[in-house]
Amino acid sequence: MRIGILGGGQLGRMLALAGYPLGLHFRGLDPAPEAPLGHVAELLVASYDDRLALEQFATGLDYVTYEFENVPGTTAEFLATRLPVLPPPVALFRAQDRLEEKQLFESCGIPVPRYAPISSPEDFGPAIETVPFPAVLKTRRFGYDGHGQKRVRQPAELPRAWEELGRVSCLLEEFVPFDYEVSLLGARSRTGEIAFYPLVENRHTEGILALSRAPAPRANRTLQEQAERSVAALLEELSYVGILAVEFFVVGETLLANEMAPRVHNSGHWTIEGAETSQFEQHLRAILGWPLGSTAMRGYAAMINLLGSLPPIESLLAIPNVHVHLYGKTPRPRRKLGHVTIRAESPEERDELVRLVLSIVEFPQPVTI
Amino acid sequence: MRIGILGGGQLGRMLALAGYPLGLHFRGLDPAPEAPLGHVAELLVASYDDRLALEQFATGLDYVTYEFENVPGTTAEFLATRLPVLPPPVALFRAQDRLEEKQLFESCGIPVPRYAPISSPEDFGPAIETVPFPAVLKTRRFGYDGHGQKRVRQPAELPRAWEELGRVSCLLEEFVPFDYEVSLLGARSRTGEIAFYPLVENRHTEGILALSRAPAPRANRTLQEQAERSVAALLEELSYVGILAVEFFVVGETLLANEMAPRVHNSGHWTIEGAETSQFEQHLRAILGWPLGSTAMRGYAAMINLLGSLPPIESLLAIPNVHVHLYGKTPRPRRKLGHVTIRAESPEERDELVRLVLSIVEFPQPVTI
Known part of the structure; x- marks a missing residue:
């Protein structure tokens, strides 16, 4: 059984090391030639949106999984037309957008901090009414390890925080004083x-x-x-x-x-x-x-x-x-x-x-x- | 750190899988192209006595170890002139010969079953006097997993057992009725x-x-x-x-x-x-x-x-x-x-x-x- 891993980081490396004793084989795909998976498994070095490379990657694989949640959802969907991609690409789409993620949580009855979407200055007013301060402004996409976040102590700081995050689609979230x-x-x-x-x-x-x-x-x-x-x-x-x-x-x-x-x-x-x-x-x-x-x-x-x-x-x-x-x-x-x-x-x-x-x-x- | 493994069997494979989390790299040497280590590490396919291949194998390695005790001792010795080979080749030599192994045990004060060497029919008589029956005749070299052994219930069976083992250097050992x-x-x-x-x-x-x-x-x-x-x-x-x-x-x-x-x-x-x-x-x-x-x-x-x-x-x-x-x-x-x-x-x-x-x-x- 040969499993493809989108992303060649440490998570992919540890997946391979766990899978070898089960008799599995692995092939990774990562744009970085020095990706950690490459030391212990076959690694195809290519961009995630290189369709030709994706075809080559998929050849001979039984399943595809991913170890990096910023793999383009369209990459997972493209591969899913050829072989099983698991977890299902829909999970990738939901997790890649903080707004869709929050809405998913709510649709499952899971409590979340209060939040409001901000994609233009017109959203500042309604957001300030919904979300108590201090708050955190987070980009809807590509956040990880504290990247793409700004503390917003009071409403007046919101425009500047949005500027600093590059005027991209964001979510304003209440800062939860969690234990x-x-x-x-x-x-x-x-x-x-x-x-x-x-x-x-x-x-x-x-x-x-x-x-x-x-x-x-x-x-x-x-x-x-x-x-x-x-x-x-x-x-x-x-x-x-x-x-x-x-x-x-x-x-x-x-x-x-x-x-x-x-x-x-x-x-x-x-x-x-x-x-x-x-x-x-x-x-x-x-x-x-x-x-x-x-x-x-x-x-x-x-x-x-x-x-x-x-x-x-x-x-x-x-x-x-x-x-x-x-x-x-x-x-x-x-x-x-x-x-x-x-x-x-x-x-x-x-x-x-x-x-x-x-x-x-x-x-x-x-x-x- | 790059470690060479003489032998590419499952023991070498499990050494590599244990070593990757420690940041180590591995290269195996085995005459069999399908050796299990080859699925998870670089594998050089060559005979153990191919000096040119050994030179190539040693290049860039920091240490050599072995996972197969029938690697020729001379191979280990040859490599030991270039880089550390551990365990030391002397252990390989001792373990490859049942007589030297027994003598080593005795020199360390470790009790062993009674035994006598047999390398020609002249040795039958003295061996029968030393070793009680039933006994086991074992080839001195290349025994594993029950290969190279014959039960000898009584002295009269000894010549035939020795014939069957190919008239090679053997050890007659008492059969210990162990618990x-x-x-x-x-x-x-x-x-x-x-x-x-x-x-x-x-x-x-x-x-x-x-x-x-x-x-x-x-x-x-x-x-x-x-x-x-x-x-x-x-x-x-x-x-x-x-x-x-x-x-x-x-x-x-x-x-x-x-x-x-x-x-x-x-x-x-x-x-x-x-x-x-x-x-x-x-x-x-x-x-x-x-x-x-x-x-x-x-x-x-x-x-x-x-x-x-x-x-x-x-x-x-x-x-x-x-x-x-x-x-x-x-x-x-x-x-x-x-x-x-x-x-x-x-x-x-x-x-x-x-x-x-x-x-x-x-x-x-x-x-x-």
Whole structure:
């Protein structure tokens, strides 16, 4: 069985590494010749809208998936006329536009922060009436890792923020004074089988994920069930196949959906060692219609991203129960170069190891627990 | 860092899959173009004694290791003049000759079954005086998976057995009425650091490993310590670097060394999911002089080989906590095509899952627990 991956980043690389033991073969497509997947699998270097290259890419593949949510939806649709593209391209379209994403959440009965679309100065007035301040202005498309966002403390700042984001279609969102942020990863198989991982608590540094702890230390059964209901509704609504990640703000006992990613997700990297089945294997099982694997945890886990530069590998490997994952990327400020997983027998032991790793790893803004 | 692997079988493939997350690159050498490593890494197809190919293989590598103990020792020695070959070639030489292996064990104070060398009919008489019957006649070289062995129930059968093995240099060994067989995997780093995994109990089918359970259900602390002392002595004696596997017969409270393998070992495959650090990652850490990883178990584990033909993958994946590892090899009777790992929270749960998998998997001779 040969699987094509749109995008050749670390997510694609880890999909391939999870799939080889299952007897699968992989081919990636990425415009960058140095894409991390290329070190461990066949990589076709081409633009996502090069139709000739897409034909070549599709030849001999059984399935196509994607690891990068800014793959043009039209690329996924074009390939879907030739072979199964999973998750379904509709999920890609919804996730690529913050307005459509919000509307999808609402149609599934999932609470979201108050918001209003802004595509011209005429929208300022109605938006100011709908959305309380402070607020955040976000571009509707191509936002990631804190890019395409501006804080707007009061209505008067709105025109300037919109200018700075390039006068593109945006969404004004209330700034939710959340207690903390969590994410839930759900999987739905082609057979309709569904499975969820435990809620994960995420910490960011300058908008980039820095730390995930699983299970989320402060989340209870009620939150887990609330999150599972929301993600289940999305999975069914989209006839989704694969891993779907949804980020939520926790406000008291309520979850507000922030955004979704129709792919394996950085906040699920801990599953490689920390869960009985990794998100990468689960994604492949789902696509192939194979039985989903157990999502039970192996003790307690955490994931810490290695951003911008790498500490000496020996300093990480010397810590027991720390597992190193490097992506083979050239260092560059803020870039995700790798991650470490921590696995422990208790939440206290995990958090102690987290503090130890945080003392070695450098972040744009320090992260503490 | 680029590591060369002599041999492109499943052991090499699993070494590469363990090494990619550590940022390593791999190149294999194997005479067979369809070698399993070739699906996941660069593979040079050439004979082990092709000096020109060896030069090409060595170019740009930082280290060479091997995954196949019948690689000619002279190949390892030739490469060792160019770059570090680890484990040291001396280990390969010792392991390739059952007589030298036995003498090494004895020089390290490790008990072995009684034995006598036989290289001509003149040796029959002295051997019969030294070795009690029933006995086993084994070729000194190129034995594996039960090949190159003949049972000799009484002295009169010895000449015929020797004929049948091709009149090559052999060892006559007493047949030890052992209670069961175990193996111990030890790792020694270039820095001298040593670590051991728990003893594993092994069951065979027609001389091929079928099942390993970890920790060995019937082994106690005394046996573990006895095995660790023996393997530590070998590691030091050989200035060994990497994973060394030693198989022992258990007779009451005594261990008799059967044989050693200077490489990662089939009876250690369970470590991928069942131990905090897999034998494959440990082997690489040792070679690179990196700190060794924790060898602590994650609960209880078992490994079952998939021999000759594969059951439908769905039937295995449907069992919770069963992990599938396929090697991408063409089915052939008795051939190792893959394995599954079982991970459980108790020995009872593990054994129940073992029985379930054994009911799905076919063996030349049935294996039961």
